[in-house]
Amino acid sequence: MEELTGIPASKGLVIGKALLYLEDAMPEIPRYGIEKARVDYEWRRFLSAVAAITERVRRKVGELSGDGEKDRRDILETQLMMFEDADFHQNVRRGLESRLQNLESIVWDVSQELIRKLSALPGAEFRARTADVSGLAQELLNELLSIRQSSLASLDEAVIVVARDLLPSQALAMNRDFVKGVVTDAGSHLSHTAIIARSCGIPAVMGLSSGSARIKTGDTLVVDGGKGLVLVNPDKETLSLYQRLIKESRTRARLVYSLGGQKAETRDGRLVTLKVNTETPSDLKKALSKGAEGVGLFRSEFIFLSEGRTADEESQYRAYRSMLKAAKGLPVTIRTLDAGGDKMIPALFQGNVDEKNPLLGWRSIRFSLSVPDIFKTQLRAILRASVHGKVRIMFPLISGLAELEQALGFLEEAKAECAANNQPYSGTIPVGIMVEVPSAALIADKLIEKSDFFSIGTNDLIQYTLGVDRGNEKVSYLARPTHPAILRLIKMTIDAAHKQGKPVAMCGEMAGEAALVPLLVGLGLDEFSMNAAGLVDVKRIVRECSFDKCQKLAKKALNCAGPEEVMALLAGGA
Numbered sequence: 001m002e003e004l005t006g007i008p009a010s011k012g013l014v015i016g017k018a019l020l021y022l023e024d025a026m027p028e029i030p031r032y033g034i035e036k037a038r039v040d041y042e043w044r045r046f047l048s049a050v051a052a053i054t055e056r057v058r059r060k061v062g063e064l065s066g067d068g069e070k071d072r073r074d075i076l077e078t079q080l081m082m083f084e085d086a087d088f089h090q091n092v093r094r095g096l097e098s099r100l101q102n103l104e105s106i107v108w109d110v111s112q113e114l115i116r117k118l119s120a121l122p123g124a125e126f127r128a129r130t131a132d133v134s135g136l137a138q139e140l141l142n143e144l145l146s147i148r149q150s151s152l153a154s155l156d157e158a159v160i161v162v163a164r165d166l167l168p169s170q171a172l173a174m175n176r177d178f179v180k181g182v183v184t185d186a187g188s189h190l191s192h193t194a195i196i197a198r199s200c201g202i203p204a205v206m207g208l209s210s211g212s213a214r215i216k217t218g219d220t221l222v223v224d225g226g227k228g229l230v231l232v233n234p235d236k237e238t239l240s241l242y243q244r245l246i247k248e249s250r251t252r253a254r255l256v257y258s259l260g261g262q263k264a265e266t267r268d269g270r271l272v273t274l275k276v277n278t279e280t281p282s283d284l285k286k287a288l289s290k291g292a293e294g295v296g297l298f299r300s301e302f303i304f305l306s307e308g309r310t311a312d313e314e315s316q317y318r319a320y321r322s323m324l325k326a327a328k329g330l331p332v333t334i335r336t337l338d339a340g341g342d343k344m345i346p347a348l349f350q351g352n353v354d355e356k357n358p359l360l361g362w363r364s365i366r367f368s369l370s371v372p373d374i375f376k377t378q379l380r381a382i383l384r385a386s387v388h389g390k391v392r393i394m395f396p397l398i399s400g401l402a403e404l405e406q407a408l409g410f411l412e413e414a415k416a417e418c419a420a421n422n423q424p425y426s427g428t429i430p431v432g433i434m435v436e437v438p439s440a441a442l443i444a445d446k447l448i449e450k451s452d453f454f455s456i457g458t459n460d461l462i463q464y465t466l467g468v469d470r471g472n473e474k475v476s477y478l479a480r481p482t483h484p485a486i487l488r489l490i491k492m493t494i495d496a497a498h499k500q501g502k503p504v505a506m507c508g509e510m511a512g513e514a515a516l517v518p519l520l521v522g523l524g525l526d527e528f529s530m531n532a533a534g535l536v537d538v539k540r541i542v543r544e545c546s547f548d549k550c551q552k553l554a555k556k557a558l559n560c561a562g563p564e565e566v567m568a569l570l571a572g573g574a
């Protein structure tokens with residue numbers, strides 16, 4: 001048995017078989033000459049391999065009929081288009097005829113030639129396309145050489161995915177019915193892939209550095225996402241110990257589930273609101289049954305990330321409308337596009353993606369404000385959907401008042417455009433901002449004059465305040481939400497909003513950390529928004545707290561010298 005430790009990225013225990021997912025693991029390509037008379041035979045082999053793959057993909061598309069499965073359906077349809085691409089077919093046919101080589105080597109050469117051409121073009125959009133071509137070649141070669149493929153969207157048995165790294169788009173495409181755990185060499189607690197794993201309730205350990213080199217497909221793994229522990233091929237006793245722990249945690253989950261219908265209220269009467277961060281109606285329904293009181297964060301860029309391109313007004317409108325309908329009258333907070341940085345959508349940025357410091361660059365609201373057509377298309381889609389429920393609009397990464405005023409200006413223009421088109425929208429849409437840059441917290445008193453609410457995005461607030469790249473496992477030990485600098489910025493934000501009688505939410509990962517609940521209640525937070533897995537625990541702790549004691553605890557925490565001292569304080573309880 002080997003024991004590997006990494007960063008706890010998504011809580012939960014799971015036992016299962018490893019599937020090593022290495023995108024660049026191309027099979028060995030046989031290479032030999034063929035007679036001219038064999039060209040037709042090789043060509044038919046090509047066509048039947050393409051037909052087998054496309055039939056599999058079509059079947060999969062047919063199985064994904066639900067509203068919430070649109071993202072996965074679209075990804076598969078894009079794959080279909082690639083396999084049926086006439087130019088690609090023609091190049092393979094020509095290659096067979098002119099070079100008289102076996103089919104596998106022609107498929108390989110044609111795809112490599114295409115990759116070379118794409119890589120020579122400027123811009124990351126073309127580089128991203130090279131990965132698509134490489135995936136297409138790999139899938140064809142797997143089919144021709146009868147190698148079992150391991151696409152994360154088309155799994156047919158339960159696995160724990162082991163990878164060097166997973167992009168947010170790959171994590172979004174995972175077939176959740178079969179991916180039972182995720183283990184990656186790169187990434188950290190705050191990376192978007194970790195956030196997606198948490199929102200799907202999939203245990204995950206990241207930042208294992210050499211996990212993918214030490215684990216083989218078929219190894220038995222125990223993944224403890226809460227401790228950041230991965231056991232490879234555990235002995236019998238360890239295995240039965242973890243089987244017992246899994247059983248116990250299921251029983252505990254059933255017990256606390258009964259809390260769903262109760263209020264999130266401290267023993268001495270301070271009421272807070274608990275909401276969920278989600279983008280799919282099916283996940284929202286599950287969260288509502290756990291007592292969520294609405295959606296505190298709908299990451300609208302996930303629609304674009306899944307599609308890999310610009311989503312038009314109609315498809316956005318449908319996505320927002322189905323969330324509002326699923327919310328059954330409870331509020332849904334739609335955050336406008338937060339693209340760029342670690343959530344790059346090449347098609348949207350049209351090749352302008354080579355930045356030295358993308359996290360400090362052209363991203364989020366800065367990007368939206370510079371592309372009025374895209375921004376107003378999104379705003380109109382939200383406005384039109386607003387008649388189907390209770391929508392709240394939220395602008396991300398606001399760093400100063402001028403940005404907020406500009407965004408509000410575009411919202412007014414979008415309203416006028418809807419009115420001119422006789423498209424009705426709700427007249428009472430609260431508009432708020434995310435506080436995720438220190439400058440926003442420092443001028444919260446000014447920003448709140450133009451906002452109906454704040455929502456603190458601690459993932460980015462920690463990144464920008466402590467100077468820690470949230471996706472870098474080497475410095476993730478510094479990303480401490482209990483750093484007093486973070487607590488003081490949270491306090492400033494809450495105080496400024498409360499002075500004007502406006503509420504403050506938190507939708508960063510800190511809001512779902514059970515151990516920090518007494519501190520956040522004491523700082524005066526009104527609303528906690530988190531992934532559905534955290535809801536019941538957070539509610540249980542709120543109900544055990546005394547607001548009075550929480551306030552005293554928060555006061556002490558604000559004067560602590562460092563995160564360790566704050567954690568020691570928290571261990572004393574409230």
Ligand code: PEP
Nearest residue numbers: 436457458459460507508
């Ligand atoms: C945050 O920064 O805390 C946040 C909720 O936004 P995201 O994680 O999508 O950047």
Ligand code: MG
Nearest residue numbers: 436457459460
């Ligand atoms: Mg953010």
